[in-house]
Amino acid sequence: MRASRLLTILMTLQARGLVTAQTLADECEVSLRTIYRDIDALSAAGIPVYSERGSDGGYRLLDGYRTRLNGLSAQEAEALFMTGLAGPAADLGLGAVMAAAQTKLLAAMPAELRGGAERVRARFHLDAPAWFGEAEQPAHLTAIAGAVWEQRALQIRYRSWKAEKHRRIEPLGLVLKSGSWYVAGQIEGRVRIYRIARIRELTVLDQRFERPESFDLAAFWADSTQRLGEELHSNRATVRLSPWGVKMMEAFLSPLVRNGAGISEEADAEGWRIVTIPVGSVRQAAAELLPFGAEAEVLAPEALRLRMAEIAADLVRIYGDGARGREADVPAAAVIASRVLTGTPS
Incomplete structure (x- = not known):
């Protein structure tokens, strides 16, 4: 155990340079006294490790000293x-x-x-894109990666969902998510996320910027995606799901929505259950629930129920001609539309 710890201390000093005793103690999960003894043991073994005193002090190896020992298990x-x-x-x-x-x-x-x-x-092989999706190959990815390394500002023309914008950003990091690349860019002290495939034009500027020491890309991304998911699903809908519809939740709903859903313990005589799920706007909620087809019936809010009825009625108009005279083959959407528009109970 101690040999492994001594090796960890040695490799940490070799990789990072000056390291405080407290940092070594935290990473090795031992006391400061143990670290002091370990440092003495390394010195006694001929390892040129020395200390620097003061508030900014710590331990470091003699400049130029390298060990060939990799210590890999x-x-x-x-x-x-x-x-x-x-x-x-x-x-x-x-x-x-x-x-x-x-x-x-x-x-x-x-x-x-x-x-x-x-x-x-x-x-083992990593296939990052989602099923049946292709990884993006953004034209400006390599240039942006270079700007991230060199801490150079960027001038971009960006096409968002709503409009086209011109921005000067300071690229702090890149993230690959489900086959799509994103850049975290700082603007006047605030960090925003840009999908690189939507950048229409890009110029790498000569201006350099100072990267905020406190910025943690992984923590920022996790916090941003969690917050975005909650903002996009700030409302709730009550839905009646068939037994098959309950099983379909795993395939059609995101983990955030599934984790926030509540399913009634008791089923009705037909095995259907009442489920409350986080949703966003009426339009977004309708798009998320349409894949369930006739396995789901929206009970509330009323605006979402009416929107689903409108969509079902439109489907009846589109496909109705093919079902005339064949009542058994009438699309299930027609049944849903009829129930909702007439108020007939399920």
């Missing part, structure tokens, strides 16, 4: 190859770099670890 070596995302790396113009890095990593590994790493590469 079999599981750690395999995990490294799980991060080899060839598709995204290629999108960023780093495909050849990624391949070269993996080749060098394999060459540096002890022979007993190479087999496991090769098995991981052969048996």
